[in-house]
Structures are given as structure tokens and as C-alpha cells.
Amino acid sequence: MTGELLLRARDLVKQFPVAGTAGLFRPARLFTAVGGVSFDLHAGETLALVGESGSGKSTTARLAARLLDVTSGTVELAGQDVTTRKGKDLAAVRRTVQVVFQDPFSSLNPRHTVERIVTAPLLYQKRDIPGGSREFTRTLLDRVGLNPDWLNRYPAQFSGGQAQRIGIARALAVGPRVLVCDEAVSALDVSVQAQIINLLRDLQAEEGFGCLFIAHDLAVVRQIATSVAVMTAGRVVEAGDRDTVFGDPQHEYTRRLLAAVPRIRPEWEAARRAKAAAR
Template identity: 85%
Template sequence: MSPEPLLRARDLVKEFPVAGTAGLLRPARRFTAVDTVSFDLHAGRTLALVGESGSGKSTTARLAARLIDVTSGTVHLDGRDITALHGQDLLEVRRQVQVVFQDPFSSLNPRHTVERIVTAPLRYQKRPIPGGTRSVARALMERVGLDPDHVGRYPAQFSGGQAQRIGIARAIAVNPRVLVCDEAVSALDVSVQAQIINLLRELQREEGFGCLFIAHDLAVVRQIATSVAVMTGGRVVEAGERDAVFDDPQHEYTRQLLAAVPRIRPEWDARRRSNVTGATT
């Protein structure tokens, strides 16, 4: 593993104004969704940000991908500070950092064919399309395990798992350095989740991208992550290699999350119960 992280976030803070609180004699209140969050993501590895709904993990991912602006803190991509980039410079960041969203159908234009959808990043980036969009779309469909003859179909003609594969095909079309998966499997059936996770791991082995994986399901995280950062209340309360966090959690909140997970492996379940018991005696 290279000592220099592919994506580095330091002391990220994101505040949002609270509606209806401003007045003549008082300033508007602000809600801190992300509070001094730092992490490193290396090429070829998967960092999972985990926590309950409202913990700040998705907002953190959006800050890292520059989908929203930071209130304070910095984001570096390949050693370059991308925190305040705009215009053409930010467009290049968009190529290098792609996002797979939670609900595939809401992120795919229902009036566009698959061919148009998966090649959209190439057109947006004004990149050459050797052989034309039909040829590129067919190759992308094949890479994600879908029938290349279906490039003329529309999103409504696919299942949820197939639609998510289309979303992944669109994301990898521009060969990103970082793939942000924001609850990318949470809306899918368990068997389909496993298929998508296997696909992401296979693509990562082939392409070497770093993956920032946002999830609340620790059973899924155990399958895909190489490292984990646990968030609550907008802060990271525990971070480390996956097995260290799962097998020997140090923070009470992490132990509570693990205690709520259905049994995955008997030996993990036994260690988890022992950790929770030891923390409460």
C-alpha cells in the first residue's frame, strides 16, 4: 500500500442553516452535520463509513466527492487540494471521482436509453468515444454482467439489481480513481446485494480504484471493506482495519452497532457478545 493516500480528508466540517431561526435580534442558527472528520483512502482499498441514519456519513461522502462545498477542512486527491476548485478544474475532479447512488431508478433518467445513460459521463467530459456510443455502451454493459443487446432499452425495463449495474457502468465509463458508493446496495434484496458486492470487488481488482463505501448494514460492510470508520453525531468515533474494528471494537457506540447485527459467523458472534458483556459489567 502506497504511503500517500489517493483521497485524503482533513477536519471536514459541514454546517447547514436551520430554517426559521433568524430574527432581527438573533443570528440564524446552524446545524453541524459533519464535525471535524478526517480519513485516508488508498488505491485498491475500500473504506466503509458506517453509522445510523443521520450520522453524517452520506454528507461526508458528498463533501469528499465535491458534490457539496465544505464549511471548513480540506480534501486532497492524489496530493492536490480540491477543496475550492471550480469550473474546468472541478470538471476534472468529477471524472476522477464518480458516485453510485442508493436508488438506481431515481438516478437514471427514465426517458433515456441505457446507451445514452452509460455514455453520459463521456459526453459531459467531452471525451473521445472510439467506435461510437453504441460500441462503448455494449462493452460497459458486458463488463457489469448485463446483456449488451439491451443498450436500447429504458430503465423501467430492468430489475433493481440490473438498474444498479447500469449505474455502476455509468460510473466506471470514465475510469475514475475513486468510486463513492452511497448506500449502493441497501435498496436491494440480500442475494442481489451479494452479486453487486462481488461485481464491485471484481472491478476494483481490475481497475485499482479506491472505494468510499457508505452503509449502515455492517453485514455488508464486513464483506467489502478493508477499513472502517464508524460515525455518529457527525463525528468519527472509531476507525481502523476492518477485522480490528469488528473483532475488538473500542468505542461503546461501535459495540452497540455490532451487537445489533444478526449472526454472520459463529466465531464473530461469540466475540461480539463477549465484548458487549465485558463493556457492561
């Protein structure tokens, strides 16, 4: 355990009605996207939820961030149950948990300047902006490796990696304790992925936030995660610290995921093959 317990999810379930299955005297059939997921996230820890598309990992992340209501189960932030919070009470959760989305361009308003984008969370929460809007934005842009003088530019003037840095700056504006990265690097080139991963690691070392990192690329996960939970069909089938899950996977699904990775750290791959041969 790295530090203070920040986020606790217990028995999360999310069901969606299946379109076209409801009738006058017949309730809609329900699809279970997440079926009883539990995990803890500590300060300074990066927990990666991994699995194939449709495994339920992104839905789990949105439940934890309270972007979706749970069907059943509980979400606790710093020991406080936030599962059913609404309105102003839910807005308070946003000061603790922020999300970095997969496609930066779809999450950044193309008509807003960088300054307006970065300060929007504070304005939404009716909080004072330390040092004023311009200086605050310049400081955050510098922290995420962007030119502070770009505060008057628009999203279309940036590359994908630069736009993702703006998204990270916006998330950091409220000083979150938990950062949820939902496939935050999957749409980027490999070299840019490495830059964003290094940035997240450096920021986490400075701020001490917990990071819930959603990904399907195990090569990316091994670079950033401290612990891993493997999901399939809406459930966690294996969880543990990164080296254990990568070096000695216990579940067949995890072994299949690892076998599909073109390259993996040689010592982990050698250990995994040796254990598999000994079974």
C-alpha cells in the same frame, strides 16, 4: 495500506442553516452535520463509513466527492487540493471521482436509453468515446454483467439490481480512481445485494480503484470493506481495519451497532464476547 493514496480528507466540517431561525438582526442557527472528519483512502482499498441514519456518513461522502462545498477542512485527490475548485476545475475532479447512488431509478433519466445514460459522463466532459458510443456501451454492459444488446432499452425495463448495474457502468465510463457508493445496495433484495457486492469486488480487483462505501448494514460492510470508520453525530468515533473493528470494538457505540446485527461471522462474535467478558 493497500496502495497509492488517492483521497485524503482532513477535518471536514459541514454546517447547514436551520430553517426559520434567522431574523432581521439575528443570524440563522447552524446545524453541524459533519464535525471534523478525517480519513485516507488508498488504491484497492474499500473504506466503509458506517453508522445510523443521521450520523453524517452520506454528507461526508458528498463532501469528499465535491458534491457539497465544505464549511471548513480540506479534500485532496492524488495529492492535489480540490477543496475550493469550481467550474471547469471541478469538472476535472469528476474524471477522478464518480458516485453510485442509493436509488438507481432516481439517478437514471427515465427518458434516456442505456446507451445515452452510460456515455453521458464522457459527453458532459467533452471527451472522445473510445470505439464509438454503441461499442463502448456494449463493452461496459458486458463488464457489469448485463446483456450488451440492451443498450437501446430504458430504465423502466430493468429490475432494481439491473438498474444499479447500469449506474455502476455509467460511473466506470470515465475510468475513475475513486468510486463512492452511497448506500448503493441498501434498496436491493439480499440476494441482489450479494451480486452487486461481488461485482464491485471483481471490478476493483481489475481496475484498482479506491472505494468509499457508505452503509448502515454491518452485515454488508463485513463482506466488502477492508477498513471501517464508525460515525455518530457527525464524527468518527472508531476506525481501523475491518477485522479489528468487528472483532475487538473499542467504542461503546460500535459495540451497540454490532450487538444489533442479527448474525455475524461466528469467530468474530466469539472473540468480541470473550474480550467483553474479560473487561
